[in-house]
Amino acid sequence: MTTIIDGKQLAKDLNAQTKDRVASLAQRGIVPGLAVIIVGDDPASAIYVRNKHKKAGQLGINSVVRQLPATISQADLLQVVTEYNQDPAIHGILVQSPLPAGLDEQAVVAHIDPAKDVDGFHPLNVGRLFANLPGHHPVSCTPRGIMTMLDSLHTHLRGKHAVVVGRSMIVGRPMASMLLNADMTVSVAHVYTKDLSALTQQADVLVVATGVTHLIKETDVKPGAIVIDVGMDRDENGKLTGDVDFDGVVKRAGAITPVPGGVGPMTIATLMQQTVDLCEWSEERGTN
Ligand SMILES: Nc1nc(=O)c2c([nH]1)NC[C@@H]1CN(c3ccc(C(=O)N[C@@H](CCC(=O)O)C(=O)O)cc3)C=[N+]21
Numbered sequence: 001m002t003t004i005i006d007g008k009q010l011a012k013d014l015n016a017q018t019k020d021r022v023a024s025l026a027q028r029g030i031v032p033g034l035a036v037i038i039v040g041d042d043p044a045s046a047i048y049v050r051n052k053h054k055k056a057g058q059l060g061i062n063s064v065v066r067q068l069p070a071t072i073s074q075a076d077l078l079q080v081v082t083e084y085n086q087d088p089a090i091h092g093i094l095v096q097s098p099l100p101a102g103l104d105e106q107a108v109v110a111h112i113d114p115a116k117d118v119d120g121f122h123p124l125n126v127g128r129l130f131a132n133l134p135g136h137h138p139v140s141c142t143p144r145g146i147m148t149m150l151d152s153l154h155t156h157l158r159g160k161h162a163v164v165v166g167r168s169m170i171v172g173r174p175m176a177s178m179l180l181n182a183d184m185t186v187s188v189a190h191v192y193t194k195d196l197s198a199l200t201q202q203a204d205v206l207v208v209a210t211g212v213t214h215l216i217k218e219t220d221v222k223p224g225a226i227v228i229d230v231g232m233d234r235d236e237n238g239k240l241t242g243d244v245d246f247d248g249v250v251k252r253a254g255a256i257t258p259v260p261g262g263v264g265p266m267t268i269a270t271l272m273q274q275t276v277d278l279c280e281w282s283e284e285r286g287t288n
Pocket residue numbers: 048094095096097098119141232240259260261262263264265266267268
């Protein structure tokens with residue numbers, strides 16, 4: 001029988017743990033603070049930000065949403081980041097992606113205090129993950145959430161073959177690093193990969209993050225494989241669907257994530273978890 005990995009339930013479990021940690025911090029008079037910076041009026045971004053704000057509130061995290069006009073200058077945007085960098089009540093800073101044209105997203109991310117980089121996108125934190133350096137550091141939330149999902153299956157990853165399809169800064173690259181750090185043999189495929197199917201059929205763990213609707217079909221998957229679908233695509237009827245043809249692949253996979261209700265909810269739960277991580281690490285350093 002194929003395990004359907006229930007991202008909603010796992011997110012609920014993780015959020016319950018996060019809520020407990022927030023309660024312990026409250027007993028010491030500490031409230032984790034999350035600043036979400038949103039620039040312009042992209043409707044999809046507005047929905048994501050509202051969801052994050054709502055979830056933070058439910059868990060007792062103090063979330064501050066800063067809505068800025070699309071016309072803001074790069075210098076003024078950096079100044080807002082500086083303000084939160086210097087605010088001791090804020091432990092995590094997130095700049096909602098994408099930024100409007102004309103703003104330099106990489107420069108903005110690099111301006112965030114690495115100790116408050118709740119998305120794990122700052123080059124220092126990217127480097128720490130890539131090098132598998134010891135010590136606390138934030139990492140990209142979607143792949144971290146996927147590692148939590150893999151943990152929930154209690155399968156041995158060491159020495160097994162992981163294939164990551166996609167090489168983005170946000171998912172593919174950090175995902176490959178985390179799986180490598182978990183002692184897996186990792187292949188990274190992308191748009192130029194030749195005979196993708198021959199590679200994906202070798203995967204014990206297959207993570208797909210391409211934005212190509214139903215790229216992966218039943219015959220592309222090894223029997224019993226764990227298949228993680230990071231896709232957030234719209235089908236011909238405008239319905240949310242993934243990069244994996246779920247109805248076909250579910251027949252062959254050992255475990256599979258649905259879309260929606262898979263990786264998405266875990267991303268938000270992991271963001272909340274990491275906000276509390278940053279708050280606790282700040283307390284350890286004596287900066288709360
Ligand atoms: N700085 C930054 N950090 C981000 O983490 C970030 C970002 N920018 N920009 C946009 C993407 C996208 N993202 C999602 C999170 C949760 C769901 C999610 O919960 N999805 C639900 C369904 C939602 C629906 O029905 O539309 C699910 O898959 O079940 C989706 C997408 C975070 N992002």
